[in-house]
Amino acid sequence: MTFRNSIVLTISCLLLATACPAAEYLSPIAVVADGQILYVAESTASRVDIVDVAGGKVSGSISLDRNPTGLALSPDKKTLFVTADGPDSSVHLVDIGKKKVSGSIDVGHTPMSPVATPDGKRLFVCNRFDNDISVIDLDKKTVTKRIPVTREPVAAVLNLDGSTLFVANHLPKGAANVDRMTSVIDVIDTATLKVISSIPLPNGAIDLRGMSLSTDGKHVYVPSIFARFLVPTTQIARGWINTHALNIIDANAKKLLWTVLLDDVALGAANPWGVTSSADGKTICVSHAATHEVSLIDTEALLKKLEPIPARATAGLTIPEYESLPENPANSLSFLTGIRRRVKLPGNGPRGVAVVGDQLAVTQFFSDSIALVSLKPGESGIQSIALGPEQEMDTVRKGQMFFEDASLCFQQWQSCSTCHPDVRTDAVNWDLLNDGIGNPKSTKSLLNAHKTPPVMITGIREKAEVAVRAGIRYIQFAMPEEEKASSIDAFLSSVKPIPSPYLVKGKLSKAAERGEKHFKKTGCILCHAGPYLTDMEKYDVNTTDGMEKGKELDTPTLIEVWRTAPYLYDGRAPTMLDVVTTFNKDDRHGLTSKLSAEQLAELAEYVLSL
Template sequence: MSTIGRPTLGYLLVALLATAPGPGLLAEDGGTVPHRSPIALALSADGSRLLTANQTAGTVSLVDPAGRMVLDEVAVGDKPAGVAFAPDGRRALVANWYGYDVALLEVKDDKLTVAGRLEVGPEPRGVAIAGDGRTAYVAVGAADEVVRLDLDALKVTGRLAVGREPRGLALSPDGKALAVGDSRSREVAVVDVEGFKVVKTVPVEGENLRQITVAPDGRYAYLANMKDRQFATTRNNIDQGWVLGQRLTRIDLKEPEPYATISLDPRGKAAADAHGVAIAPDGKLIIVSLGGTHELMILQAAPRRLPWRVDGSRDLIAPELLAEPGRFRRVALGGRPTELAFAPDSKTVYVANYLGDSVQVVDAETASLVATIPLGAPATVSLARRGEALFHDATRSFNQWYSCNTCHSDGHTNGLHFDTLNDGRQDLRNTHERSRKKVPTLRRVTQTSPWTWHGWQTSLEEATVESFTKSMQGTKPTDDEARAVVAYLESLDFPRNPYRNPDGGLNAEAERGKAVFASAKAACNTCHSGPELTDGKVHVVGLEEPDDVYEGYNPPSLRGVYDKYPYLHDARSATLRDALSGPHSSEAVGGEELSEQELSDLIAYVKSL
């Protein structure tokens, strides 16, 4: 039975999705309906259909945005993270972040069918489909590659090395350029599509790069991102925009221009966790989603030019944007808005709301939320889901500057290091690099007590309170809130290790490295032992600073260490080779120097952990 043009059936379907399990979506208890948690969305070229990548449900939903209804939903894989429509709207592609594959979807008679699958590499996220409807591109984050696909043959036709952790992808309207946001290397790669080569790389000095889009005229690419300012987390530094801030960044795709930015943070009511960006087809409005403050920001880009600052940024938002009515507006949405898409009318904006389990419809001209389309959710919110909401809530920090997720991106790490007082001291003058500590991953953190780099914290609930009140300079969480955050942390785990053989075993090099790891010459297992590859003790390793409040360091788990760069407590080692052959090797172990073969084998084994 068709649901087109029959909104009553659409609303009934939404109600059923919210209260009853769909095919293939049952949890282990046989009856729990999952949160959909849409992290990404794609709008068809004519604006009539919309797809959402539902991360916690492992599904894609097909939505009729005009009828405000869910038409269909299909299981696609493990943690879908990016989705794209083909230009004709007849098929689509979704990348499964933890599944390491893409699923090709057929869209017919308002139904979704998985037409094929293809493994593309570790941790794919962003996807884009070319104008021919056949060629597609996938950002493969843990391989630092963009992969080109032939969707008709369902095969890989090329692999292109880019920067560290590519995530967002966007094709220019003429299909000649592909913009790639390389999150961990803080740059945008511009790819010549015909030659499938990087023609320029633009450093943006920004972090947490997410959705990227190209303006209708094809001149500029835009993305919203964080800017790490590196000062200590005091209230004054936070409010001046000297710890971190949010930026809208512009990249010139045509000319060899440097990047340009606009600061998004008003004093006293900052933006936080910028994620999505969309440009109206007529070019008059630019929209940014702010997951941490649960809102959209609407910037008027024409007829007046925005106050771009080239090759740098202001501490706070330009006063002229606040002074002129209509040039800068905020729309409260709740939840966690992530990716955005403009309708062809240049007025309507669709928002994937991860924590809202919904698609929201915003009138950009009036800056108002006009509709919410539920995708389905459990009737009762679990303790872990409440903790997930707290983890992403920047309004719990001083003047809402940042959330836990700002640094522990996706519950992992964004690779930065901060001076947060959790080691008992701060460098208020920002003159001592060693005062900043690297952001550790939170994957499996509940299994790796004690906590903090110095190992002084023995309660994860108390560590949560410390983070909210000291790192974030915010309000103290209640005991129930602290338990909720820990419940969410219990859900975080690593993806499968790409350095293992398909059967989970080790290759020959890693097998040799395993012996080196346990040998008296390297003695890595002295500290990195047990099921989590940490002994849970504090060791004096020779890397201490004279004014450390706490003595010694707590060895971090080596699980998933291939993706924990940079290394050591102060991020002094950019690579595993640096960490295993530099000061850590000589000071912490004090054994014999490894041969080049032994070092290479050891690195291969450590990457496999």
């Protein structure tokens, strides 16, 4: 489009208010540095921008056919690996000299966090929704192996010699009606390409996003949410519901050493996301997505303070004993006082971080900008580089920003997305106040909540709009402002399901096709009916006990249930097969007892394909 045409279009769309092109948000999510150059993954604009830090501006960009999710540089700095969003996706190889995609390699569903080995021969990619890691031979440009991991791998790092890959799993796995739920770090031996151990984080450490290796290679840093999911959500001060942590793993022993809280006594540091270390190793940098800050932690002072405290791996105590030790830093909201700077950023929604010279670069998702924070001792300079033209946010975008913002919450302890990461579920149970105390419920995904009233598994709220305002009032302990609440409604209503990883080229597998017949025959379709697979009515399908015994529950939607295990009102069913077998002994939840083992598996596969 010529300049003149674009002015004409802008003027006419302002007058007519209909033909305006939709705003293009960039949503920078990941960043890597090469000298004074930054490569920035624009997660909603199908491109990588190149930022010249010294010049303070975008100096070029690389267009892609899909939205980028993660980046890595090859050790010789000649190739940029860019993972692209979506099912059956790929990793693009970008020729840095030509600033062009020179090839791509098919990987899995929603690939992210590419990591190249130090010899430049192999690349590892996390396939978030296939729950595995693709191993790529970079000479042959082919995938040589897929290694299954625990659940939703979102970040990976290699140790210094490249012999061990650490993989951060976003969510915990297993039933939720239990006392212990944690995300794990899977440890892969890169010679045998096998998972050699899974390191459980402390109870409630979930929602992992980022991970990094310390500059000296001794430690792996993993920020997490630290959910206190065993207590009723009656109050919020002093991190009663959710706190936030940095988990420190011994990279040689491959064991968890300590977990340190990132919050302050009366001020949460919600939703830590990216983590890295300064080039000299003196500062650990963590971004806080929901409070628009970074934590700059003095590494030496931290390790000195931790030294006399028994580490979890060597304390000789059981995990519960260790977790209740008074000197365990995971129990202290003032542990970092005096050895960490909390720096407020100029923008909104920090995510990925990278060190460029003696500055920290932080992607600011909602402001479409990069914040640059000085890491020099005694300096507190902060700059911001715009990645695109400034533009008004529409209601949906604002709603997403408020949904992910802990400033709506008393003392910034949590955003809606703390328990509903990516609008879905944190996979743990919470004892919310809307239906009394002592009856924890599995966190529901909010996909289609506005289209399938009533809401909450008991149907206690007439519609999602009511639950949104109640959430701000009773979970965030704040006064709902109508403008913010209604934009959250608009955002939640706009969220679309992601295609299931069980689909084969977008279609039901043969087994799932047979499963669809069982779904009809066994009567599932009677209640799980219509476009959202719920008739929006309540039934007692004999899944309940305790305080809920015999209560009728609201038929949940089955769209995207592949993503939201564990199942049933209190997360008692770890898998789909458990829903139709272990927890349906008397056929009150569909006539499944007559199905063979194979037919049950087909039924489960169909439901997991929705």
